[in-house]
Amino acid sequence: MRDVCVIGLGLIGGSVLRAAARAGRTVWGATASTSDAEAAVADGFDASTDVAGALRKAAATDALVVLAVPLTALRSVLTAVAEHAPDCLLTDVTSVKVPVRDSVRATAPSVTFVGGHPMAGSAESGWAASTSGLFDGAAWVLTVESDTDLAAWREVATLALDCGAHVVPLDAEVHDETAARISHLPHLLAAVLASIGAAGGPVAAALAAGSFTDGTRVAGTRPELVRAMTEGNRAALLPVLDEALGALGAARGSLASTGGLAATIDAGHTAARRVAEHRRANRTSRSVRLSASDARQALLAVGDRGGRITAFDGDVALAEVP
């Protein structure tokens, strides 16, 4: 098992450090945040604010480097990677994948990179919110591109599995469009709904119950994190925002003209049921030999069908596909 060096020790990075340690890995971390570094040390971890030193140690021990910094800090950290660990095996846990891939290619071209995104989180942030179980049962996307080194991919996937997650192989564009649908748009709708509720003043606050509370829960997330993920996924988010405007405008038009909202509400109900059915669907086992010539396509076929990698047997990825 490779050692793991985590740069960025907030909620996600801290949880990777804890989960990898729980799996028996040798781990260390560094962060620009003095308070997160001190809190990690107080919890018994090898952590500091010396990012360069942590990266040099990774280069010396051939460790897997995990970047868990906000998207806005990524380029400066990649510059440090290029300087101190230019040939390392690198992954990230950022919420967009095309911009990160492009940054890595531009800034640290000699690393071996596999883009990642664990679909887990909470409204809390910082090391204090991190837990070793954050990824248990979660989906962890790892990108598969035409130039992906599949031996490196298996190394990163093994870390995700060690952290308790299952692995979803996707290409970066599919990830970003999907994240816009199921994460970035929900955050924007929650913000809009919170503003419209608050405009109703104390009466609205007094009457707000389940539908408003559920619909605005993620509006409590730190705004800089929401900005980083939504603004960072601009290209994929714009057409999804247009879909939402179109659907909401159609509802408005129908309510104004005919008084009816059946199309919107029935479609939403059917859609919610369809998503739930996908999630409950029986899964069949299949396997992908990573040395096969069509391994990349076979991995992407697993992800594109809503499947997941749950283990490795040598160079064979064991998958469950709905």
Add this chain to the structure above:
Amino acid sequence: MRDVCVIGLGLIGGSVLRAAARAGRTVWGATASTSDAEAAVADGFDASTDVAGALRKAAATDALVVLAVPLTALRSVLTAVAEHAPDCLLTDVTSVKVPVRDSVRATAPSVTFVGGHPMAGSAESGWAASTSGLFDGAAWVLTVESDTDLAAWREVATLALDCGAHVVPLDAEVHDETAARISHLPHLLAAVLASIGAAGGPVAAALAAGSFTDGTRVAGTRPELVRAMTEGNRAALLPVLDEALGALGAARGSLASTGGLAATIDAGHTAARRVAEHRRANRTSRSVRLSASDARQALLAVGDRGGRITAFDGDVALAEVP
């Protein structure tokens, strides 16, 4: 304590019947649904499908009649009220208040009416989902209008308190605008979000986590219930829908032109915090003597400030106001 006759024995009506019985009231009910009536009888309640008979018994015993039928069935039930219990004390638990008030005035003009709306529910429906504790700790709006009989109002408020709720006095228009903000818009946004998520196919279903699950939870509600409440509140919902379209369109424009979403996200975060602060605010006691000449204004002042009635002492309503 007045006896209570509930017409409509679904989630809300059934829960009113159970909660009033829990409070020691004599209760009976009727419903057009044979299965709900049979289930209520099987649970030991006096229930049937004989709406006319239940209303005649209410007229004979001067019981409080609670209409808990969907908005779409209201007019036909009001016709039965006008025929079988034309002078009764009547309330309802429907999600809009202006259209119900207007229907009562048009169809059963000689009843003494106090409009009501308990802010409680679940995605489940029917008698099987009803519980005696559904309203514990919930807000229960009762309308106060220029012609409201405050002795009757107290009778209805006492039932709401008996059911475990606190009472929020509001005029019908304020209720309907607020319900559009904190209930009807959330249901429409959940429907739109569910559709856009489902359009992402099995990949979206595989990756959907907290923000999508929270944001679409109420899309699982029975579509006919969502249609009834949103379409029934058309006049108040249209301007709120326009607010949402304006806010989402501004976000879209800003993302496309400057790449930034700070205005939308920061405003949503601030708004969510403001709503939470309203709900946590310290409350001071005040009282409203229902025989005072300005009692209606004093009750509305409680509701408009996000306050609530928690008890009665004779003809004095005891309130908590933030």
